[in-house]
Amino acid sequence: MSKAERMKHEEVLRVELExxxxxxxDLDDAITALEETGRADQLALRRLKKQKLVLKDKIARLEDQLTPDIIA
Structure with a gap:
């Protein structure tokens, strides 16, 4: 992969990360809003929290791709 291609790939990853x-x-805000009502559907809350964890994992993978390995 050329330097220009690598830079374009990194730019795409940064946009996806954002x-x-x-x-x-947004999921965090939705979860908070549901919890504050005091009548939140527990199944819906669990699903939202699971989605949030999946997103967190995807974010971590993208951040790993964008962070160069540093050999100490």
Whole structure:
């Protein structure tokens, strides 16, 4: 992969990372709003929390791809 291709690939990953972070924040807000009602559907909350964890894992993988390995 050429340097230009690698930079374009990294740019795409950064955009995808920002989208995932935004989705993660939105889920967090939705979970908080449901919990604050005091009448939250526990099944719906569990599903939202599971989605949030899946997004967190995807975010971590993308961050790993974007962070160069440093040999100490």
């Amino acid at each position: 989208v995932l972070r935004r989705e993660h924040r």
